Amino acid sequence: MAAEWRTRVADALANQRTRANIGRALDGLVAKRRAAFPDRDELERLRDQGQAIRTQALACLPDLLAALERNCTANGIRVHWAETCDQANRRISDILHRHEARMLIKGKSMVSEELGLNAFLEAQGIEVVETDLGELIVQLAEERPFHILAPAIHKDRRQIAELFKARFPELPYSEDAEALTATARRLLREKFRGAVAGLTGVNFAVAETGTLALVENEGNGRMCTTVPKVHIAVTGIEKVIARLDQLPTLLTLLTRSATGQPITTYVNLVGAPRRTGELDGPQEVHLILLDNGRSRICADPELRTTLRCIRCGACLNHCPVYVRLGGHAYGTVYPGPIGGILEPQLQGLAAAGSLVDASSLCGACDEICPVRIPIPRLLNRLRAEGVGAGSDSQVPGRGSRRDPRQTAIWRLWAWLHADPGRYRLLSSLLSRTGTLIPRLIRPWTKSRRPPRLAPKGLHRLAREAGFTDD
């Protein structure tokens, strides 16, 4: 894992074109977010509210999920529970088989990425069509989403034009964003018209009314929820909120943090399948509630804050590590700071523990998170969990990243610093053998200027200047 991680990082850093593309795109998103919150006091008030709403929802999660199920069922939405990705995938394919659907049109859903749904369905001969433009681009390129919100942010228009040309040689070549978008519209229109089943994610599930709230700009999500006979919504169990009147606060935090928009073009509130007398809308709506480790995360009061996340992606846009590496280097569904705390908990520290190192702990994510997830603190906690320090938590793979050499070095370090005599000996030794240091820390000095130690340390200089230890 660690070696693969280092290879991916090296590859990502060497890809100048992608780095230029994401640098440009993320600078734009950061500026748009800043402009969307001109009033600092209002922003802090909104963050207070967002944090309170999400904290309360997680504290009452079992009751809210039961209420959501009750109210959805009363509205005619069928609710399914899945403890694992495999259970969710099977449930979805059962529904598709029952309706003899050979094709599934999909709106954007990160949970479906977590499920590995596309590969699962394709193995059963079901065609999966991504309909969000960015998702369609990465599907055509046979890649994974690069960013949880803007999946194709790493590609410039020339790369996208070449991709379209390779996939659809019969269509005229164009590098114009509008022309490429129009092409996607034409291609997908026929799919929408004929689809039997559509699948989307959920941004917020309102327990009080049994309502599924979805935000989007393109209208592809509405196509997936409205045109086909069957609509399947997939969501993690943490996405539930208590009341409808809490929705406006979260919506405004989400869209402004994500893209700087005061609101998305569409806010689609799905409340029920087609009712008697209605001429359109799906005949069946299914809601899949996925656990996949979330209930375990919820049991730890500190780690539970991870689940407040509303998936705005702002922590990715503001992260100096994500900006340089991009989303693919992480090798996980959720990249960036939120991925750094979520993936090691979902997959375990043995599989995804390297991600917690992908941070300089600069605190930018902490400063902008709309629901105030203390990401740097959680990264530190998971670093400690990785080497087996700290409490008796349930994070899978706890202690799996323990390295005996590292443990020995830190023990020695602590021993040297625990006694003034030993400490003085160490510092005088270091100042005399300072030239050796670059060789001892080669991984660091390979790409950086080695530190030059002064012949006399601060303590010695101070003593010589007449200061005493008191």
Next chain:
Amino acid sequence: MSDARSGILQRLRAGGIQADQTPPDIPLRRFDWDPAECLRRFRARMEAAHGEVHQVGADWPQRMYELLHREGGALLYGPQGPLGPALEQGWPDRGAVRLIPYLEPVEACRDTLFRSVDAGFTSCRGAIAETGSLVLWPTPQEPRLLSLVPPIHCVLLDAAEICSTFHELLTRQAWQTGMPGNVLLISGPSKSADIEQTLAYGVHGPQRLVVLVRS
């Protein structure tokens, strides 16, 4: 699958989660904008998102016809909707744009809907000044797809129905006591910025959103 349900809920309950947390007291921001200010802000936001806003009077069908007749074609509408009769009455006979009623289930008229209709017309349940959003409650008389599939979507909005914020609107209209199967906030024509953050309008929903504001 009920095994999964009880497994999940059991783990959550065992995790020491308090069930009786009091909901946070959240004073939400409201604005005491007067109707003129609401309209001004709604218009500014809607136009910034490439929506068209026109102030109209009782002759709104004629005005709408004038906005559409250059393209010609067919306008889909709900004849039994709240505005159906007024639209039919005010629509010019033998004009360049003919009216098509949405009367059959979508299964029976899918091809017409996707291929032969150029515009759709709906009423709305209000609007939001802060974000420049229209609020639609589709009904059997005004189905869900009227505002999505045709390349142009026309809406008649009563100026008095514009609220300052979404929160004000949904509490004033007491949404939690009953909602239709689908509720929509629409804040412009459909768009995407997935290619180099360049905005392109008219992706899968309408390319043009025409808002007629009746005062």
